[in-house]
Amino acid sequence: MAEIRVLAEDPSTARVFRRFWPYLRPHRAIFAAALLANVASSAAVVGIAPAIGLGVDAVTDGDERRLWWAVALMAGLVLARMVLLRSSEVLLSAAGERTIRGLRDLVVDRLGRAPLRFIEAHRTGDLLRRSTGEISDLTLFLRDQLPNLLGFGLTVALTTALLLVYSLLLALLLLALFMPVAILVVAWFTRGAPRAFGRQAAADATMTATFTETLNAHEALVAPGRPQEWVRRFRVDNDELLRAADRTIAVQSRLELFGMIEGLATAALLLLSVWLVRAGQVSVGTVVVFVVATRNLFESMLTLSGLAGQAQLARTGLARLTDLLDALAPAGRAPAEPPAGTELLAGTELPARGDLVADGLSFGYAEGADVLRDVSVTFPSGDRAGLVGVTGSGKTTLAKLLTGLYEPDVGTVRYGGVDLRVADPDQVRARIVLIPQQVHIITGTLAENLALAPGEPDRAAMERAVELLGLGDWTARLGGLDADVGMRGSRLSAGERQIVGLLRAGLVDPPVLLLDEATADLDPDAARRLETAVERLRPGRTLVVIAHRPTTIERLPRIVRVESGRLN
Numbered sequence: 001m002a003e004i005r006v007l008a009e010d011p012s013t014a015r016v017f018r019r020f021w022p023y024l025r026p027h028r029a030i031f032a033a034a035l036l037a038n039v040a041s042s043a044a045v046v047g048i049a050p051a052i053g054l055g056v057d058a059v060t061d062g063d064e065r066r067l068w069w070a071v072a073l074m075a076g077l078v079l080a081r082m083v084l085l086r087s088s089e090v091l092l093s094a095a096g097e098r099t100i101r102g103l104r105d106l107v108v109d110r111l112g113r114a115p116l117r118f119i120e121a122h123r124t125g126d127l128l129r130r131s132t133g134e135i136s137d138l139t140l141f142l143r144d145q146l147p148n149l150l151g152f153g154l155t156v157a158l159t160t161a162l163l164l165v166y167s168l169l170l171a172l173l174l175l176a177l178f179m180p181v182a183i184l185v186v187a188w189f190t191r192g193a194p195r196a197f198g199r200q201a202a203a204d205a206t207m208t209a210t211f212t213e214t215l216n217a218h219e220a221l222v223a224p225g226r227p228q229e230w231v232r233r234f235r236v237d238n239d240e241l242l243r244a245a246d247r248t249i250a251v252q253s254r255l256e257l258f259g260m261i262e263g264l265a266t267a268a269l270l271l272l273s274v275w276l277v278r279a280g281q282v283s284v285g286t287v288v289v290f291v292v293a294t295r296n297l298f299e300s301m302l303t304l305s306g307l308a309g310q311a312q313l314a315r316t317g318l319a320r321l322t323d324l325l326d327a328l329a330p331a332g333r334a335p336a337e338p339p340a341g342t343e344l345l346a347g348t349e350l351p352a353r354g355d356l357v358a359d360g361l362s363f364g365y366a367e368g369a370d371v372l373r374d375v376s377v378t379f380p381s382g383d384r385a386g387l388v389g390v391t392g393s394g395k396t397t398l399a400k401l402l403t404g405l406y407e408p409d410v411g412t413v414r415y416g417g418v419d420l421r422v423a424d425p426d427q428v429r430a431r432i433v434l435i436p437q438q439v440h441i442i443t444g445t446l447a448e449n450l451a452l453a454p455g456e457p458d459r460a461a462m463e464r465a466v467e468l469l470g471l472g473d474w475t476a477r478l479g480g481l482d483a484d485v486g487m488r489g490s491r492l493s494a495g496e497r498q499i500v501g502l503l504r505a506g507l508v509d510p511p512v513l514l515l516d517e518a519t520a521d522l523d524p525d526a527a528r529r530l531e532t533a534v535e536r537l538r539p540g541r542t543l544v545v546i547a548h549r550p551t552t553i554e555r556l557p558r559i560v561r562v563e564s565g566r567l568n
């Protein structure tokens with residue numbers, strides 16, 4: 001378990017925007033321009049109330065010229081607000097879309113390079129939710145909600161400043177009476193929000209994960225006539241999601257208290273204003289400005305409170321996405337404690353040929369439960385050996401360690417004297433190739449499947465590999481390189497899948513080949529083809545076969561036996 005960091009189901013949202021800033025930094029100029037347009041647009045909105053006040057005072061004073069000025073000012077402010085707000089929205093959308101595109105590329109790139117143990121240790125649906133769903137939520141937030149959040153936030157700040165300038169007495173009354181209540185409401189929301197939204201996001205991911213897994217197990221569930229099991233499994237997670245969503249709604253509704261505060265504030269303000277106008281302390285225009293601005297203030301706060309829920313949702317998603325990106329950041333993947341005496345420079349060149357040596361390997365999938373213990377074995381260059389042992393003894397695990405797919409918890413795997421953990425990963429994949437029991441096949445043609453081999457092989461290289469392995473008649477029968485292999489390779493048998501694996505290995509031309517023989521009973525035809533292909537691929541290479549079939553074991557000159565995680 002040394003090599004990976006397991007993702008938190010509900011990671012902390014503390015300082016998440018700051019942690020996320022490096023991913024936004026490349027587009028900071030557009031974000032800054034959008035922010036400026038937003039500030040100017042909010043200032044224009046806030047300026048409308050004084051313009052109305054100016055007009056009202058002009059009417060009460062009978063000053064027609066001032067009235068026209070006030071009307072022109074109002075029209076100008078409304079127009080400016082429209083243009084500036086639209087510019088801010090367009091700029092934020094542009095910056096947001098660019099950020100998101102970069103993020104999608106980054107997530108796929110990091111997942112593509114992630115250690116195999118990392119992928120195995122997480123549910124596919126959870127990774128799927130983080131790398132697609134959370135990013136889509138973030139897109140929505142950046143494009144639609146962030147402009148409003150900024151706009152209304154600034155409107156609240158500028159309106160408060162305006163009220164203070166117009167009448168200190170009225171403004172202080174408003175602040176003293178209602179600010180503490182408003183702060184209490186926000187604090188109440190903030191206390192419950194991270195947990196409620198975090199729980200909802202985790203429940204959403206669990207539901208996606210269960211759905212994905214159940215979909216993959218469709219055959220196993222439907223074959224014995226138990227499709228209702230699918231519904232049962234899904235319903236448990238769906239119910240939890242409903243409970244989590246109910247809780248989120250309850251927390252969000254705390255913010256609706258702002259509506260009530262607004263009513264009380266306006267009533268109190270009007271009462272005091274009448275008294276102040278009578279006492280000659282303020283003009284009618286000032287009162288109008290106050291009423292309009294207060295309404296503006298509370299409406300903005302109400303909208304802000306709705307947006308705060310969305311922002312919390314985005315924050316939770318962002319925390320889960322940042323957790324994924326951080327866990328897969330290149331620096332976090334350095335070997336925990338490089339063994340003494342090894343070349344420590346990452347990306348060390350591997351020699352073209354060399355012995356493959358496992359030295360004192362121990363490895364476990366879970367803490368304290370080693371699957372392999374103190375395993376040492378050498379496969380000299382050009383060796384031909386079989387790994388045998390009962391099912392579950394650790395053969396496949398050893399093969400994955402020997403190919404660098406897993407990092408050992410203790411001990412080293414060296415090729416040509418270089419520790420695989422510090423070797424250039426591309427070179428490791430080019431030197432040592434494992435053909436697994438279940439070769440992964442993608443939906444598409446045979447050629448598209450072969451193109452997955454490292455090194456971007458072209459058509460001519462594929463035809464050469466088919467020729468080299470003596471598989472011309474097999475590909476011809478299938479329908480050539482452009483033959484459709486069906487949904488996730490449904491047209492291919494277990495043996496034929498391994499033939500595709502061998503063709504991929506032929507394209508890489510590695511000096512070391514490990515073959516995890518398919519345990520499924522192969523039809524004699526597929527078995528013969530596989531054996532011929534392996535023999536043709538073998539000359540000059542080290543070949544290690546995890547052998548299950550007696551005929552294979554008989555033909556191998558050397559046998560290494562794995563028993564309960566040890567060699568003997």
Ligand SMILES: Nc1ncnc2c1ncn2[C@@H]1O[C@H](COP(=O)(O)OP(=O)(O)OP(=O)(O)O)[C@@H](O)[C@H]1O
Nearest residue numbers: 120365366371389390391392393394395396397398
């Ligand atoms: N990804 C995994 N996560 C957790 N445990 C695993 C994982 N893969 C294998 N194991 C466990 O490790 C042990 C060794 O498994 P491994 O697949 O290496 O055995 P094997 O000898 O290759 O078996 P087989 O001949 O059936 O392929 C088993 O107990 C298995 O349950």
